[in-house]
Amino acid sequence: MTPLVITPRKTVDEEVILSGFNFSNTMFKYQENGFITSKLFLEWADQVFLPNITFQRQQTGYVGPIILIMDGLGAHHGNDFLSECENQNIIVQFLVPHSSYLTQPLDLLTFGLFKKYFSSKGFGSYQSANSKQIIEMLSAWYKSTSPNENIKAFERAGIKVCLREEIIFARVVVPSRPFGWSP
Numbered sequence: 001m002t003p004l005v006i007t008p009r010k011t012v013d014e015e016v017i018l019s020g021f022n023f024s025n026t027m028f029k030y031q032e033n034g035f036i037t038s039k040l041f042l043e044w045a046d047q048v049f050l051p052n053i054t055f056q057r058q059q060t061g062y063v064g065p066i067i068l069i070m071d072g073l074g075a076h077h078g079n080d081f082l083s084e085c086e087n088q089n090i091i092v093q094f095l096v097p098h099s100s101y102l103t104q105p106l107d108l109l110t111f112g113l114f115k116k117y118f119s120s121k122g123f124g125s126y127q128s129a130n131s132k133q134i135i136e137m138l139s140a141w142y143k144s145t146s147p148n149e150n151i152k153a154f155e156r157a158g159i160k161v162c163l164r165e166e167i168i169f170a171r172v173v174v175p176s177r178p179f180g181w182s183p
Contacts, residue, residue: 001052002027003141004044005134008034013131021138041075045084053088066090069159071104072097105153113144 004027012028027048029040057063068090070076076094085092095104117140151161 002048003138004029004036004040004048005138006031006034006036006040007130007134008032009130012134013128015127015131016134019131019135021135026138036073036075038075038078042078042081045081050084050088053090064089068092069095069105071095071106105150105157105159108156109153110144110149113149114140116140117143 002025005021006029008031010030017023027044029043031037031040053066066089068085070092072094082092118136154161
């Protein structure tokens, strides 16, 4: 899906576009502090996430429920978003607060890989620090969120993927010993 990049600048430098991150594959939004808001999240959900779900359903013919696992970020709790998910048979499950080091796939693998790739040397020189940061961030994000890495991250959180009639499903694997348990 198209990533959302929130920047404290109203424009995107030409060198970002020339590096392959343009308006057809990246959603750029302005917010004074560079933080996500409920409004920006809803825009991304309406323009990227929900249309992608519709497209995937058309491609696979799957009409059953979808489980969306989300962290507790306040921007994710908007009534408009949750209502639209309900309308589209998307069941939103929020992770238990303060348990991300145990249950959140992003924390268990993806962010570590992202930090590794983001701090990698070898990127070119850019005219603006903003351009450099956006290009390095998006490059690191694409490397750390390949389909294979996503599957490994969810497996670390105890969510195992399986294939049924050419559709990928997930099942929760409960460990025989609770996390952090020791004899």
